[in-house]
Amino acid sequence: MIWNAFAIAVREIGRNLTRAFLTVLGIFIGVAAIITMVTLGQGATLAVKAQISSLGSNLLTLRPGAGFGSRGSTAGVPHFTEKDALILGEQIANIAAIAPVRTAAMSTINLSNARSSTVTGTTPVYFQINKWSLADGRFFTDADVRSGSAVCVIGNTVRVELFGTENPIGAKIRIGRASCEVIGLLATKGQAGMGDQDDTIIMPLSALQRRLIGKTSSNDINQISISARDGTDSIALIAEISSLMRQRRNLQRNQDNNFNIFDTRQIAETLGATTQLMTMLLAAVAGVSLLVGGIGIMNIMLVSVTERTHEIGIRLAIGATAREVLLQFLIEAVTLSCIGGLLGILLAFGLCYSLAQVIQVPFNFNSQINLIAFAFSALVGVVFGYTPARRAARLNPIDALRHE
Amino acid sequence: MNTPLIELRGLTKTYGLGDAAFQALKGIDLTIHKGEFVAIMGPSGSGKSTLMNVLGCLDTPTTGSYQYESIAVEALDADQRSLLRRYALGFVFQGFNLLARTSSLENVELPLLYRGMSRADRHEKAVAALTSVGLTTKLSRTPGELSGGQQQRVAIARAIVTEPSTLFADEPTGNLDSVTTRDIMELLTRLNEDRGITVLMVTHDDEVAATAKRRVVIKDGLVESDSTSP
Numbered sequence: 001m002i003w004n005a006f007a008i009a010v011r012e013i014g015r016n017l018t019r020a021f022l023t024v025l026g027i028f029i030g031v032a033a034i035i036t037m038v039t040l041g042q043g044a045t046l047a048v049k050a051q052i053s054s055l056g057s058n059l060l061t062l063r064p065g066a067g068f069g070s071r072g073s074t075a076g077v078p079h080f081t082e083k084d085a086l087i088l089g090e091q092i093a094n095i096a097a098i099a100p101v102r103t104a105a106m107s108t109i110n111l112s113n114a115r116s117s118t119v120t121g122t123t124p125v126y127f128q129i130n131k132w133s134l135a136d137g138r139f140f141t142d143a144d145v146r147s148g149s150a151v152c153v154i155g156n157t158v159r160v161e162l163f164g165t166e167n168p169i170g171a172k173i174r175i176g177r178a179s180c181e182v183i184g185l186l187a188t189k190g191q192a193g194m195g196d197q198d199d200t201i202i203m204p205l206s207a208l209q210r211r212l213i214g215k216t217s218s219n220d221i222n223q224i225s226i227s228a229r230d231g232t233d234s235i236a237l238i239a240e241i242s243s244l245m246r247q248r249r250n251l252q253r254n255q256d257n258n259f260n261i262f263d264t265r266q267i268a269e270t271l272g273a274t275t276q277l278m279t280m281l282l283a284a285v286a287g288v289s290l291l292v293g294g295i296g297i298m299n300i301m302l303v304s305v306t307e308r309t310h311e312i313g314i315r316l317a318i319g320a321t322a323r324e325v326l327l328q329f330l331i332e333a334v335t336l337s338c339i340g341g342l343l344g345i346l347l348a349f350g351l352c353y354s355l356a357q358v359i360q361v362p363f364n365f366n367s368q369i370n371l372i373a374f375a376f377s378a379l380v381g382v383v384f385g386y387t388p389a390r391r392a393a394r395l396n397p398i399d400a401l402r403h404e
Numbered sequence: 405m406n407t408p409l410i411e412l413r414g415l416t417k418t419y420g421l422g423d424a425a426f427q428a429l430k431g432i433d434l435t436i437h438k439g440e441f442v443a444i445m446g447p448s449g450s451g452k453s454t455l456m457n458v459l460g461c462l463d464t465p466t467t468g469s470y471q472y473e474s475i476a477v478e479a480l481d482a483d484q485r486s487l488l489r490r491y492a493l494g495f496v497f498q499g500f501n502l503l504a505r506t507s508s509l510e511n512v513e514l515p516l517l518y519r520g521m522s523r524a525d526r527h528e529k530a531v532a533a534l535t536s537v538g539l540t541t542k543l544s545r546t547p548g549e550l551s552g553g554q555q556q557r558v559a560i561a562r563a564i565v566t567e568p569s570t571l572f573a574d575e576p577t578g579n580l581d582s583v584t585t586r587d588i589m590e591l592l593t594r595l596n597e598d599r600g601i602t603v604l605m606v607t608h609d610d611e612v613a614a615t616a617k618r619r620v621v622i623k624d625g626l627v628e629s630d631s632t633s634p
Contacts, residue, residue, distance in 0.1 A: 004520060015505045307504070314501050317462060318515040318562065319490025321483045397489075398462040401501060 005324060009331035022300045023385070024340040027377045030293030031344025032351065034286035034376075038369045039352045041279030043361035048275050050362075052268040054131060054189050054197075058096075058232065061262040062224040062241065077258045079220035082205075084248060088224065092240055094232040099126035101223040102208055108201065109174040110162040117158055119175060119201045121208025122225070127153075129227040132202075137169040137184035140204050148206035153184035155198035175201065178211040234263050283369075290373070294380035301388050306403060309392040313400030322393040329389035330382065337381025341374040348373075407474060409570065409602055410436040410459065415468035416625075417454050428454040430625035431468065438569070441596045441603045443616035448608070451625040453574060456606045460493055460572040461485040473569070490518055494563030494601075498575035500555045502547040508534060508558045509543040515566045533565040534558070537591060553584035560591060564601065571595065573605040577612055589615045 013020045064077045082100045089098040102121040107114060120126075127139050140151050152175070159168050168182045180203065189197040209219060228237050238261050245259055301308075308329075315325050349365070356363035392400055417429040428451045436442055446452040457463035458470065461477060464485075470477040472488065480488065495501075502511050512530040521529070534543060537557040547555050556576060563571055573592065577585040593615055596603045607613050621629045 004517060008517065011510070015503075310501075311503060314503060315514075315518075316486060317460075317489065317495055317501070318518065319486055319493075319566075320518050321486040323483070324518065396463050398457045401462070401497075 002327065005327040006331050008328045009335060012328065013332055013335060016304075019300060019304055020336055023297050023336045023381065024343065026293035026296035026300075027337050027340025027381055028293075028344045028347065030286075030290030030380075031341050031373045031377045032347040033289040034283065034373045035345065035348035035366075035369055036351045036355070037282035037286040038279060039348070039364065039366050040355060040359070040361060041275070041282045042366060043352075043356055043363055044359075045272065045275040045279055046364070047361040048271050049268065051189070052264065052271060058228040058230065058234070059129060059264040060226040060228060060234070060238065060241070061264075062226065062245070062259060063262065064222060064259050066256055066258060066260060078249065079222050080224055080259075081219065082221060084245070085221070085224050087248065088226070088241060088244060091244060092237070094229050094237050094240070095226055096229045097125045097129050097227045099123050099129055099225045100205060100221040101126065101225055102205055102213075102221045103223065104176075104208065104213060106176040106201075106212060108158070108162065110171065113162045113164075115158075115161050117175075117199065117201050119152075119203065119208060119212065121203055121205040121212075123205060126202070126225055129225045132189075133187045135185045135187045136167075137182070139184055145204040145206050148210050149204060150178060150180045150207055150211060151183045152180045152201050152203040153186060154182055154202075155186045155200040156188040157196055157199040158201055159185055175203075176212045180207075234265055238263065290376060290380065293377075294384060297381055298384040301384050305388045305392070308389065309395075309400050309403040312389065312392040313395075313397055313403065316393070316397035316400060325393045326386070326389060329393075330386050333382045333385025334378065336385065337378045340381065341377045344377065345370055345374060406437070408435045408471075409438045409440075409473060410434070411469075411471040412459075413469045415455075415458065415470060416466050417451075417458060417463070418466045428625055429458070429465070432622075432625075432627055434620065434627060434630075436602065436604070438602055439596070439600050440618055441593070441616045442605070442618045442620060443613040444604065444606045444620050444622060445608060445610075445613050446622035446628070450622045452606050452622045455622060456572060456574050456604065459604060460495060461489050462495075490515065491566070492569050494566060494568035494571045496556065496559050496563050496571065496573040496576045498578040500547065500552075500559045500579075502555060502558055502562070504548070505546055507544045507546055508539060508550070508561075511547075511558055512562045512565050515562060519566065529565055530561070533561040536564070537561045551584075552580050553587060556580060556584075556588055557591070560588070560595075564595060564599075567599075568601065570602045570604065573603065575606055575608075577607070577609065585609075585612065 062080070064079055080100070085098050085100040089095055099122050104119050105116055106119045108117045123145055124139055124141055135156070137153070139153060140149065144151055152173075154168060162168070162173060163171065168185060171182050172179050173182060174180070186198070186200070205221070226241070228234060241261060242257060246257065249258060251258065312325050316322070348370075352363055392403075412432050412434040415429055415432040416427060419426045419428060432455060444452045444455060454463070458465050461480075465478055468478070472492070475488070477485070477488070503514070509527075509530050512533055513526045516526040516529060531540075531543065534540060537560050539554060539557050539561065542550060542554060547558070550558065571592075576592070577588050580588065589612060592603055592605065595601045603616075605612075605616060613619055618630070618632045620627060
């Protein structure tokens with residue numbers, strides 16, 4: 001009986017290909033949408049996490065000013081000194097490495113190519129703290145810092161803008177009012193949530209202060225990069241740093257901090273949670289599209305219900321039982337839903353694969369979401385395809401036949 | 405005399421409930437024997453089609469008894485009525501009631517499919533049935549590609565392919581012109597005479613009814629007259 005009903009169902013699908021096509025289309029689009037959105041959303045989450053971990057996972061950054069946004073005003077707030085960095089490093093045991101940082105926006109010129117770049121003056125340990133590695137050449141050394149050598153290490157974006165395809169190592173570029181030799185090229189880190197990390201020039205702090213800035217404030221630094229020892233409780237460490245800095249900056253009990261400590265791990269967690277939320281949002285949108293697909297199927301089924309009720313009447317009149325007719329309709333609905341679901345999975349696979357390359361996120365095949373989408377689509381198709389038939393099959397054959 | 409094929413006693417059929425109730429059949433007593441060709445006549449609204457539908461197990465009686473080959477039909481459930489239709493009854497309707505977009509051959513094969521017959525047997529029987537109604541060359545045509553008379557022949561082929569004991573025809577010529585009507589009536593007469601199929605036909609056309617040996621006239625839900633021509 002099942003085989004019989006299957007044969008009839010397949011014939012009936014072939015007989016009305018437009019109806020079959022529209023039914024399959026609804027499922028197909030819904031399934032493809034939900035799988036693509038969730039897979040790409042998860043890829044984006046992974047990408048963000050990977051980029052944040054490339055910043056350094058136990059990285060703390062000390063900046064003047066009370067915080068971000070309107071509280072971040074540094075007007076009238078004293079900068080740090082190199083001595084601050086030195087003393088923090090000496091007195092706090094859980095600091096693995098500490099680097100004073102001075103940044104300045106400078107014009108940079110190589111032959112006819114000119115652009116404005118952020119120049120960072122620091123010590124060699126900065127590369128280690130921020131997880132920079134070399135693509136070519138060398139980092140500068142402590143000796144370069146002591147002597148104030150006019151050398152610099154550039155990021156990939158700067159290389160592309162100033163040198164094009166030429167080898168930058170050993171070339172001299174003009175930064176501000178001084179000439180500076182390029183000794184190293186950094187391996188690329190890519191775009192992060194916080195801008196192009198590769199658009200950077202890093203040079204010895206002493207060279208930046210003496211050769212490029214050369215004012216009375218030249219010994220100031222505007223940032224301190226700290227990496228904590230592995231396994232350190234970052235909240236306790238932040239408290240320790242805060243209290244030492246308050247003391248060094250002579251803050252009274254009733255005064256707020258005039259500096260802030262930026263913890264990469266917290267940012268990583270926040271961003272991770274945000275992208276996860278985005279993924280869920282996308283999944284919800286895709287779920288709605290699956291539902292809309294389901295409603296589309298329901299419409300097609302309801303539109304064809306007159307014709308199908310008549311068909312059910314004919315089948316009952318020539319001796320089919322209600323159960324046989326329902327089995328046929330059930331098989332039709334399941335077959336169409338499964339075809340739509342499988343095609344949707346295939347399209348989603350293709351879309352995820354190609355879109356992942358376009359928007360540069362990793363592509364991970366998620367079997368769970370594929371299964372969920374498929375099961376849900378099958379359910380939608382069966383419910384909407386089968387329910388109208390059930391009512392018709394319960395009629396007296398003559399009432400089903402009269403249905404016009 | 406042998407046991408009757410169909411025996412009705414006090415059969416009634418009421419549509420609707422309470423004040424809106426309408427009694428289409430008010431107590432029909434009727435006996436039909438195997439091999440008869442009966443025309444059921446009567447004006448519109450007399451209940452003749454209702455009687456036909458109840459006899460054909462397409463509808464259920466409200467009260468009264470209906471015995472088909474000594475089976476108490478009024479006691480059968482929907483599935484059992486389906487099986488009775490499948491194995492003993494054939495239908496020809498005024499509106500043909502063929503499956504759309506389906507070839508003549510497949511339409512005729514359909515009842516055999518529900519009997520679980522093999523593909524080869526189905527094909528052979530369906531071709532034979534279509535040949536017997538003179539449609540050998542129209543096997544792959546769909547109803548939309550056939551004339552009214554041809555569609556009715558397909559419907560007749562579908563009804564007789566299962567070799568039913570009774571053929572029910574509800575206004576079989578109602579949608580056809582006079583020439584085609586004569587063809588269809590000849591076909592029904594031949595089935596009755598050559599194969600011994602009992603034919604019950606509803607019609608309001610005197611000329612068509614003249615083909616039948618027995619005429620039952622229904623009026624206001626009751627049998628008004630029952631006459632057999634010599």
